[in-house]
Amino acid sequence: MARSGYFHGDLRRALLDAGVDAARASGPEALSLRELARIVEVAPSAVYRHFESREQLVSALVLRTLGMVADAMEDEIAAVPPAEGRTWADGVLGAVGIGYLRFAWREPGLFQLAFRAHRDLDSAHDPDARGASGRTPYEQLERALDTLQDAGALSAADRPGAEALAWSAVHGFAMLTVDGPLRSLDEGSREHLAARVVEMVRLGLEAAKPDAP
Amino acid sequence: MARSGYFHGDLRRALLDAGVDAARASGPEALSLRELARIVEVAPSAVYRHFESREQLVSALVLRTLGMVADAMEDEIAAVPPAEGRTWADGVLGAVGIGYLRFAWREPGLFQLAFRAHRDLDSAHDPDARGASGRTPYEQLERALDTLQDAGALSAADRPGAEALAWSAVHGFAMLTVDGPLRSLDEGSREHLAARVVEMVRLGLEAAKPDAP
DNA sequence: ACCTCGTTGTGAACGGCGTTCACATTAGTG
DNA sequence: CACTAATGTGAACGCCGTTCACAACGAGGT
Numbered sequence: 012m013a014r015s016g017y018f019h020g021d022l023r024r025a026l027l028d029a030g031v032d033a034a035r036a037s038g039p040e041a042l043s044l045r046e047l048a049r050i051v052e053v054a055p056s057a058v059y060r061h062f063e064s065r066e067q068l069v070s071a072l073v074l075r076t077l078g079m080v081a082d083a084m085e086d087e088i089a090a091v092p093p094a095e096g097r098t099w100a101d102g103v104l105g106a107v108g109i110g111y112l113r114f115a116w117r118e119p120g121l122f123q124l125a126f127r128a129h130r131d132l133d134s135a136h137d138p139d140a141r142g143a144s145g146r147t148p149y150e151q152l153e154r155a156l157d158t159l160q161d162a163g164a165l166s167a168a169d170r171p172g173a174e175a176l177a178w179s180a181v182h183g184f185a186m187l188t189v190d191g192p193l194r195s196l197d198e199g200s201r202e203h204l205a206a207r208v209v210e211m212v213r214l215g216l217e218a219a220k221p222d223a224p
Numbered sequence: 225m226a227r228s229g230y231f232h233g234d235l236r237r238a239l240l241d242a243g244v245d246a247a248r249a250s251g252p253e254a255l256s257l258r259e260l261a262r263i264v265e266v267a268p269s270a271v272y273r274h275f276e277s278r279e280q281l282v283s284a285l286v287l288r289t290l291g292m293v294a295d296a297m298e299d300e301i302a303a304v305p306p307a308e309g310r311t312w313a314d315g316v317l318g319a320v321g322i323g324y325l326r327f328a329w330r331e332p333g334l335f336q337l338a339f340r341a342h343r344d345l346d347s348a349h350d351p352d353a354r355g356a357s358g359r360t361p362y363e364q365l366e367r368a369l370d371t372l373q374d375a376g377a378l379s380a381a382d383r384p385g386a387e388a389l390a391w392s393a394v395h396g397f398a399m400l401t402v403d404g405p406l407r408s409l410d411e412g413s414r415e416h417l418a419a420r421v422v423e424m425v426r427l428g429l430e431a432a433k434p435d436a437p
Numbered sequence: 438a439c440c441t442c443g444t445t446g447t448g449a450a451c452g453g454c455g456t457t458c459a460c461a462t463t464a465g466t467g
Numbered sequence: 468c469a470c471t472a473a474t475g476t477g478a479a480c481g482c483c484g485t486t487c488a489c490a491a492c493g494a495g496g497t
Contacts, residue, residue, distance in 0.1 A: 016493050018445065046486060054302065055447045056486080065484060132405040172417050173398070175406055179421055183387070183396025192345040193388055204385050208392055214431055215424025230462050230475065256454060269457080270475045278455060 014052070023061040025051045030072045031121070039124040042069060069124070076125040077119070079149040081142025084110035084151045100162035104216075105209045108181045111148065112205050115185040116198075122189055126182065128179035152177060156216075164217050177212045184208045236274040238264045243285045244334070255282060282337070287352035289338040294333070296356025297323035297364045313375040315370040317429075321394045324361065325418050328398040335402055339395065365390060369429075370381040373395045377430050386418075390425045397421045 014020060033041050044065045048055045062068040087110035091102040115122040134140050135149035146154065154163045156173045159165040165173060187193040188201055196204070232238065242263045257278045260324050261268045275281040300323035305313040328335040347353050348362035359367065369386045372378045378386060400406040401414055409417070 013261065017447090018493085043482085045482080054447050055484080056448080059485075109256065126334060130404060130407070131467080135405065172413070172420065175417055176420055176424060176457055179396035179400055180393040180424065181396065182399060183392035183394065186395060186399065187388065187392055190341075191343065192348065194343070200385070204388055207385065207389055211424060211428025212432065214427040215420065218423065218427055231464080231473095232475075233476080256453085258453075267476050268455080269477080272456075273474055 019051070019053060019057075022051065022053060022057065023157040024079065024109065026058060026061065026068065027071060029077060030068065031075060034072060034076075034124040035118060039069070041056070042072070042124075044068065053060060056224075071139075073125050074134060074137055076121045077134060077137075077140035077148055078113065078142045079121065080125060080148045081140070081144060081146055081151060082115050083114035083117075084142045085146075086110065087143060089112065093119040097159075098161040099162045100164055101213055102179070103158055103214065107151050107155045108177065108209045109205060110151075111181050112185055112208075114186075115189045116201070119189045126185070127190075141197045149174070159216065161217060169216065169218075173216055175217055178213050180208050180215075225233050228229060230375060231272075232264070232266060235264065236384060238275065239271060240284060240288060243281065244288060247285065247289075247337040247397075248333045249354075251333040252282070255337075257281065263303065284352075287347060287350055288323065289334045289396070290347060290350075290353035290361055291355045293324065293327050293338060293361045294336065294353070294357060294359055294404065296327035296330075297357075297361060298355060298357045299323065301364075310372075310375040310377045313372040314375055314426060316371055317390070317426065320364050320368045321390065321422045322418060323364075325398055325401075328402045329414070332402045335398065339398070345372065355369070362387070372429065382429065382431075386429055389428055393421050393425050393428075395397060402423050 019025065026047055029047045030042060033047065033050070042065075044058055045055045047068075048058055058068065062071070084107050087106040088103055091099070091106050093099070094102060132149075135147055137147065140147040141150075142148075144151075152174055156165065156170070156177070159173075160167065160170055184205065188196055188204075239260055239405065242260045243255060245261065245305060246263070253262055255278075257271055258268045260281075262272055271281065275284070297320050300319040301316055301416075304312070304319050306312070348360055350360065353360040354363075357364075359378075365387055369378065369390070372386075373380065373383055397418065401417075
């Protein structure tokens with residue numbers, strides 16, 4: 012923790028901790044390499060012993076944050092009243108979406124860090140992006156959709172692309188409400204609209220009207 | 225155009241032109257004030273005679289770009305086969321969404337410029353954000369939803385928030401496909417999924433299942 | 438105990454950025 | 468024609484990310 016003179020105990024971890032704090036407080040823009048080095052009381056160049064570049068540091072922070080998102084989803088799923096078949100599947104899918112959104116509102120800085128410039132699908136299955144449940148956020152979505160399919164609410168023909176459909180709606184709403192034009196919505200309207208977004212996703216997925224016979 | 229010695233003919237316009245070119249080529253990150261000044265062959269400080277800050281320059285560029293988006297939507301609407309009532313209304317709403325998406329794919333750099341850090345709803349009605357039709361992109365969406373309501377496909381109770389619902393889905397899909405994890409989708413799947421997104425929005429809006437009696 | 442060697446942190450420097458300010462140049466106006 | 472307001476210049480400030488030669492340390496072998 013405290014540095015033993017010249018050497019820092021665990022600089023890599025300390026930088027990541029400071030990074031999470033900074034992003035939480037003021038978003039991903041505030042993540043300056045020099046600033047983090049200052050917080051940890053180390054020369055800027057020391058950072059390069061643990062990360063190849065600022066970008067790579069940010070990537071590590073993104074993975075950490077994705078784990079938190081996964082936990083938020085898991086919490087929301089745990090709160091779904093037990094049910095069977097289609098009702099349960101709908102509940103889980105909704106919980107995944109609401110978990111995503113509630114995390115975004117509770118931790119806007121971290122949310123932006125995780126999803127604003129989160130460019131690759133690699134992280135969707137990166138071990139470092141897993142939460143306590145052992146799943147990444149993307150895997151939670153996949154699982155919810157599997158459940159939906161098993162419950163007979165989603166046809167096999169409509170399954171491909173279902174992740175994109177659901178993610179689009181929820182992610183778009185998150186963007187608009189966290190950072191965008193709808194960011195000054197009060198919590199009530201926000202939650203009400205979120206429920207409509209989730210309902211829209213459900214309808215879009217269960218419509219089962221493929222354009223091929 | 226060419227500068228008459230000391231003075232530049234129309235520096236403000238020249239900077240905006242250069243800014244659009246730069247953003248088109250390499251996204252909004254590449255918009256450095258000094259770089260634009262270099263292109264226009266002027267000292268960096270000269271920029272401050274026309275814009276209070278880099279941020280304000282970018283804002284002006286955003287408005288310009290929104291006008292182009294409005295035009296793209298208008299083009300798409302013009303291509304909708306003429307019909308009446310609900311069919312026509314559905315067609316217009318779809319065209320607005322598809323116009324948004326096609327613009328995003330055709331001009332990814334400009335799209336990001338316009339919608340990535342586009343923080344206020346003010347620009348939704350800013351005169352400088354209007355296209356040739358005299359409407360901003362947001363106003364096009366409003367109009368499409370009005371049409372939908374007039375056609376009886378959208379209840380008055382569901383009208384508030386309809387903009388947010390539609391925008392969320394389309395914007396989220398645009399983000400994922402332009403910059404995000406789905407950016408390497410081929411054009412075919414992209415268009416196919418876009419149609420499903422639009423269909424999802426339609427279903428979500430026309431569901432007419434308010435939670436209050 | 439000593440010496441080596443790889444690891445980790447330092448300090449100074451480079452070029453780039455946005456921004457400021459005193460100053461130079463010009464176009465219009467009275 | 469002189470004055471003034473508008474417009475462009477040049478140098479400077481403090482920030483940023485990154486690089487590199489160098490210093491301090493821990494561990495392992497002799």
